[in-house]
Amino acid sequence: MxxxxxxxxxxxxxxxxxxxxxxxxxxxxxxxxxxxxxxxxxxxxxxxxxxxxxxxxxxxxxxxxxxxxxxxxxxxxxxxxxxxxxxxxxxxxxxxxxxxxxxxxxPALGSYSAAREAAQRAAQGVGTFPALPAGNPVELTVAEFSSRAIYDSRRSLKGRTVRLTGFVTHGDDGTWYVTRLTVSCCAADATTSKAEVRGADALPADTWVTVTGTWHPKGALGSDEAWPPVLDVTTVTQVKQPADPYEKP
Known part of the structure; x- marks a missing residue:
C-alpha cells in the first residue's frame, strides 16, 4: 500500500x-x-x-x-x-x-467569523445612491442596506419597507443582528455587513432568517454612531441557508 x-x-x-x-x-x-x-x-x-x-x-x-x-x-x-x-x-x-x-x-463561515472581524464599512463615503425600485418591501442585500443607511445623503431608505436575508449574530448587550458575509474571491477575504434588529426576540446564532421592517435612523451620516444600522422589524421568518451563502460586492 x-x-x-x-x-x-x-x-x-x-x-x-x-x-x-x-x-x-x-x-x-x-x-x-x-x-x-x-x-x-x-x-x-x-x-x-x-x-x-x-x-x-x-x-x-x-x-x-x-x-x-x-x-x-x-x-x-x-x-x-x-x-x-x-x-x-x-x-x-x-x-x-x-x-x-x-x-x-x-460549513460556510458564520457568526464566529463575523464576530471576530472588526466593523468594516464601505469606503465610498457620504454621497448619493441610485433610486430604489418602486413598491414595498424592497429586497436589499444586507450590505446595500448598511451602505445606504450610513452614507446615503438623500436618505433613500426613509419611509421604505425593506426585506433582508442573513444569519443571526448576537451582541454583548443582548442585541441581535441579521448578518451577511461579502466575498470578493473566496472565503478568506470575507467582510461583514449587519443590521441591528429591534422589535423581535432573538433567535439562536447562525439561524438563517428573512426580516422585513423599516430603517431606524441613528447618528450622523458616515459617523461611528451610525454603525451598525438599525431595522425596526415587523416580521421575522426562518429560512434555509441559501446555496450561495455569501453576498457579492
Missing part, C-alpha cells in the same frame, strides 16, 4: 474537489461561483495524475529497486522490496484534510 501513497493522496484530493464542485454546490461555501470551472479542471487533473501515478508504480519492477537499496544501504535483496516506494509516515497526514473535505465538508 505504501508504494501507492502518492497516488492515493492525489486521488483523494482530486475526488474531494470534484465532489464539492461537479456533483454539488458546496464549493460556494468557499469561493465565488465563477471559479467553478477552474476547480473542476483542477480536480479532474489531480484524479488523472493519481491514476497515472498508480499505473506507473504498479509497473515498476521490484528487483531494480532491491538492487539499488542493496548498494546504498547494504541490506540484502530480500529486505529491499519491503522498502520499495515507501511513503514517509508523516506524508499520510496529508490525507486527513482530503478525506475531511470528501466526507465532511466544512
Amino acid at each position: 505504501r508504494r501507492y501513497g502518492t497516488a492515493v493522496l492525489l486521488l483523494l484530493t482530486g475526488g474531494a474537489v470534484l465532489r464539492i464542485t461537479l456533483f454539488s454546490e458546496l464549493y460556494l461555501r468557499y469561493v465565488q461561483a465563477g471559479l467553478r470551472p477552474y476547480l473542476i479542471v483542477s480536480g479532474a487533473a489531480l484524479v488523472l495524475l493519481g491514476l497515472a501515478t498508480a499505473v506507473l508504480r504498479s509497473r515498476t519492477p521490484d528487483d531494480h529497486v532491491a538492487l539499488a537499496c542493496e548498494d546504498q544501504h547494504g541490506h540484502d535483496e530480500q529486505e529491499a522490496p519491503h522498502s520499495h516506494h515507501r511513503t514517509p509516515r508523516t506524508a499520510w497526514l496529508l490525507t486527513l484534510p482530503a478525506v475531511a473535505l470528501l466526507l465532511f465538508p466544512p
Whole structure:
C-alpha cells in the first residue's frame, strides 16, 4: 500500500474537489461561483495524475529497486522490496484534510467569523445612491442596506419597507443582528455587513432568517454612531441557508 501513497493522496484530493464542485454546490461555501470551472479542471487533473501515478508504480519492477537499496544501504535483496516506494509516515497526514473535505465538508463561515472581524464599512463615503425600485418591501442585500443607511445623503431608505436575508449574530448587550458575509474571491477575504434588529426576540446564532421592517435612523451620516444600522422589524421568518451563502460586492 505504501508504494501507492502518492497516488492515493492525489486521488483523494482530486475526488474531494470534484465532489464539492461537479456533483454539488458546496464549493460556494468557499469561493465565488465563477471559479467553478477552474476547480473542476483542477480536480479532474489531480484524479488523472493519481491514476497515472498508480499505473506507473504498479509497473515498476521490484528487483531494480532491491538492487539499488542493496548498494546504498547494504541490506540484502530480500529486505529491499519491503522498502520499495515507501511513503514517509508523516506524508499520510496529508490525507486527513482530503478525506475531511470528501466526507465532511466544512460549513460556510458564520457568526464566529463575523464576530471576530472588526466593523468594516464601505469606503465610498457620504454621497448619493441610485433610486430604489418602486413598491414595498424592497429586497436589499444586507450590505446595500448598511451602505445606504450610513452614507446615503438623500436618505433613500426613509419611509421604505425593506426585506433582508442573513444569519443571526448576537451582541454583548443582548442585541441581535441579521448578518451577511461579502466575498470578493473566496472565503478568506470575507467582510461583514449587519443590521441591528429591534422589535423581535432573538433567535439562536447562525439561524438563517428573512426580516422585513423599516430603517431606524441613528447618528450622523458616515459617523461611528451610525454603525451598525438599525431595522425596526415587523416580521421575522426562518429560512434555509441559501446555496450561495455569501453576498457579492
